[in-house]
Amino acid sequence: MKDIRILLAGNPNVGKTTLFNSLCGVHQHTGNYPGVTVEIKEGKRQINDHSLFVSDLPGTYSLSAFTPDEQVARDALLTSNPDAVVQIVDATNIERNLFLTTQLMEIGLPMVIALNMSDLADEQKITIDAECLEKNLKIPVVRIVARNGEGIEKLVDTIIRVTEKKTPVDYKKIEYPHSVTTHIAEIGNYLSSHVSLLGKLSPHYAAIRLMEGDEHLEKMLHDQGLVIPFIDKCDPAERDGIAEDILLARYRTSEEVTTCAVKCSMGAVMPADLIDQVLTHRLFGIPIFLSCMWFAFQITFSASNPFLVGIEYLFGIFTEMMNGVEMDPFIRSFLADGVIGGVGSVLVFVPSIFVMFILLSILEDTGYLARAAFVMDRFMHSVGLHGKSFIPFLIGFGCNVPAIMATRTLQSKADRIITIITIPFMSCAARLPVYVLFAGVFFGAAAGNVIFFLYVLGIAVAIISAMIFRRFVFRDEPSPFIMELPPYRKPSGLAAAVHMWYKGKEYLKRAGIVIFGGVLVVWALATFPVGVEYGSVDSLAGILGQVFQPLFAPLGFNWQLVVGLIFGFVAKEVVVGSLGTLYGGEEMLESSLAADPTLSPVIALAYMVFVLLYFPCVAAFGVIRQELGNWKWTCIAVGWGILVAYIVAFITLHVGSLFIGA
Numbered sequence: 080m081k082d083i084r085i086l087l088a089g090n091p092n093v094g095k096t097t098l099f100n101s102l103c104g105v106h107q108h109t110g111n112y113p114g115v116t117v118e119i120k121e122g123k124r125q126i127n128d129h130s131l132f133v134s135d136l137p138g139t140y141s142l143s144a145f146t147p148d149e150q151v152a153r154d155a156l157l158t159s160n161p162d163a164v165v166q167i168v169d170a171t172n173i174e175r176n177l178f179l180t181t182q183l184m185e186i187g188l189p190m191v192i193a194l195n196m197s198d199l200a201d202e203q204k205i206t207i208d209a210e211c212l213e214k215n216l217k218i219p220v221v222r223i224v225a226r227n228g229e230g231i232e233k234l235v236d237t238i239i240r241v242t243e244k245k246t247p248v249d250y251k252k253i254e255y256p257h258s259v260t261t262h263i264a265e266i267g268n269y270l271s272s273h274v275s276l277l278g279k280l281s282p283h284y285a286a287i288r289l290m291e292g293d294e295h296l297e298k299m300l301h302d303q304g305l306v307i308p309f310i311d312k313c314d315p316a317e318r319d320g321i322a323e324d325i326l327l328a329r330y331r332t333s334e335e336v337t338t339c340a341v342k343c344s345m346g347a348v349m350p351a352d353l354i355d356q357v358l359t360h361r362l363f364g365i366p367i368f369l370s371c372m373w374f375a376f377q378i379t380f381s382a383s384n385p386f387l388v389g390i391e392y393l394f395g396i397f398t399e400m401m402n403g404v405e406m407d408p409f410i411r412s413f414l415a416d417g418v419i420g421g422v423g424s425v426l427v428f429v430p431s432i433f434v435m436f437i438l439l440s441i442l443e444d445t446g447y448l449a450r451a452a453f454v455m456d457r458f459m460h461s462v463g464l465h466g467k468s469f470i471p472f473l474i475g476f477g478c479n480v481p482a483i484m485a486t487r488t489l490q491s492k493a494d495r496i497i498t499i500i501t502i503p504f505m506s507c508a509a510r511l512p513v514y515v516l517f518a519g520v521f522f523g524a525a526a527g528n529v530i531f532f533l534y535v536l537g538i539a540v541a542i543i544s545a546m547i548f549r550r551f552v553f554r555d556e557p558s559p560f561i562m563e564l565p566p567y568r569k570p571s572g573l574a575a576a577v578h579m580w581y582k583g584k585e586y587l588k589r590a591g592i593v594i595f596g597g598v599l600v601v602w603a604l605a606t607f608p609v610g611v612e613y614g615s616v617d618s619l620a621g622i623l624g625q626v627f628q629p630l631f632a633p634l635g636f637n638w639q640l641v642v643g644l645i646f647g648f649v650a651k652e653v654v655v656g657s658l659g660t661l662y663g664g665e666e667m668l669e670s671s672l673a674a675d676p677t678l679s680p681v682i683a684l685a686y687m688v689f690v691l692l693y694f695p696c697v698a699a700f701g702v703i704r705q706e707l708g709n710w711k712w713t714c715i716a717v718g719w720g721i722l723v724a725y726i727v728a729f730i731t732l733h734v735g736s737l738f739i740g741a
């Protein structure tokens with residue numbers, strides 16, 4: 080049995096994670112835009128007597144690493160000493176991808192190139208002579224289509240073969256100008272007597288990195304008291320010139336190799352440019368995007384309706400069956416109010432969440448998302464946000480947790496902090512049940528519009544918050560927007576379905592554990608002390624709600640709503656779950672809410688607004704703390720959310736009552 084550790088490296092959006100999923104039989108998130116993966120994911124595949132340990136890295140254009148996610152990739156490549164590096168190369172864009180190859184080759188690790196997206200290259204009539212590529216670079220090249228698994232077996236065989244080779248690697252040399260080569264040799268020689276300080280880097284490669292301007296390595300060597308020949312003597316202008324020479328040599332190499340290996344027949348002009356002109360139009364871009372989102376929410380609300388009715392029907396049957404069975408009233412109350420009432424009221428919204436995930440996944444896979452980011456950039460800049468923040472925001476509609484992590488693609492610290500503080504205003508899928516319930520009960524046919532309004536409100540609050548923070552805290556300008564527009568790709572129905580299923584399953588798992596636990600606690604609080612009427616003001620839940628209710632009296636919330644908010648800190652799904660428990664069961668929930676004299680459409684609206692803005696959930700809180708790295712900003716982020724929620728809900732109540740009556 081032999082263990083083999085490999086790293087999957089490559090430019091962003093070339094299909095690394097798709098290959099990873101197919102190699103390891105897992106389902107990590109993929110999407111057609113750069114920066115989907117921001118931290119290393121580990122997986123394993125067993126092949127006969129080999130265990131292949133695979134790490135999927137964030138995408139990177141070079142090893143110079145400007146953003147936190149690129150740094151993660153660079154550090155893994157330079158310090159983790161894997162048995163092989165597999166570079167995934169996008170066959171439709173070889174020259175740019177080979178630039179990274181010229182850097183990876185010099186690290187000196189065994190390498191394999193996986194020529195991915197070969198199906199698209201064929202479609203675009205790009206013919207690649209893999210043999211010529213292989214001969215030229217002296218690196219094995221395997222043609223694959225990660226999305227359907229084509230060529231993966233051959234790739235695995237090749238990986239095993241290169242790791243078993245005993246001879247040192249001997250790749251194509253990059254032809255630097257003579258002056259550069261002499262300095263590299265001089266520095267390399269000097270560093271050979273200090274190899275212990277270089278970690279896993281060879282002296283020759285360390286010399287190249289220093290010449291390219293690796294400040295991190297330079298500082299580390301200086302900290303050890305080393306005086307580096309040439310580097311320490313030359314002036315910044317000269318160093319910039321050398322770094323540029325190295326860059327040019329790399330570009331020349333990638334161009335040369337591409338010219339020899341790639342034949343493009345001039346196929347029909349892709350309509351992509353034309354489509355882009357419309358979708359990213361100065362005037363129409365934003366309305367097109369908003370209409371897309373509006374349709375998405377209408378579909379989410381209406382498409383899930385038949386399922387909703389079905390699930391409600393099933394729960395109705397359960398309740399009836401239970402009514403026919405003799406049992407202890409205590410257990411009956413537990414099953415009827417706690418389990419069916421609480422968990423059931425959350426489960427009925429699962430279809431909406433499934434539909435929402437499938438729409439988001441289709442948007443991600445077509446490449447439209449990156450266009451939307453581009454369209455929004457000018458606007459985002461004007462309000463003090465970075466165009467790239469837009470993608471974390473959109474991911475936030477699914478779940479805030481990965482969205483907060485996705486801010487790692489932002490280069491500037493200020494941009495990251497502002498984005499992290501504002502992401503929780505993006506309404507995640509777990510908040511949807513609250514809207515579907517309240518909008519359905521209090522706004523009837525206008526429910527879809529109310530939900531759309533809430534999502535837009537979340538975005539508006541995020542924008543205003545960003546403006547405030549940019550104006551008063553971080554005065555610098557957001558850094559400029561650089562993001563590659565991915566090509567349009569046909570979304571794979573299967574991939575979208577798989578994505579939906581896994582996301583939905585995660586939600587169900589949470590429903591099973593967190594929500595069930597939360598609902599159980601609410602049921603107990605509503606039942607005890609023994610002898611009180613279930614869910615009445617005398618129960619523990621009633622007492623708890625009443626203690627905090629005065630705080631929310633200006634917002635018009637009754638004590639049941641307040642209990643929902645308290646439990647909503649754990650997870651938003653628990654809000655509806657606990658209301659279901661308190662209002663006497665899932666079947667009763669809607670009619671009880673409608674009949675409750677302490678509630679009205681405008682209070683319901685204020686409540687939805689509060690739920691949208693106040694606090695994401697404990698899981699998101701944990702990630703905010705992790706990504707911001709300190710308590711001060713974490714507390715500011717959370718405190719800001721609660722303050723804003725209170726103010727906006729208050730305004731909603733008072734302004735709303737002018738329009739829709741109190």
Ligand SMILES: Nc1nc2c(ncn2[C@@H]2O[C@H](COP(=O)(O)OP(=O)(O)OP(=O)(O)O)[C@@H](O)[C@H]2O)c(=O)[nH]1
Pocket residue numbers: 089090091092093094095096097098108109110111112113114115116117136137138139195196197198199223224225226227443444568574
């Ligand atoms: N047609 C086609 N599409 C592919 C193939 N491999 C991946 N894709 C699609 O390309 C997009 C990007 O795939 P990912 O696996 O997320 O790319 P990545 O390299 O991990 O991207 P980052 O994590 O952002 O660096 C997704 O929409 C995939 O469905 C392929 O072989 N053929």
Ligand SMILES: [Mg+2]
Pocket residue numbers: 095096097108109115116136137138
């Ligand atoms: Mg990825």
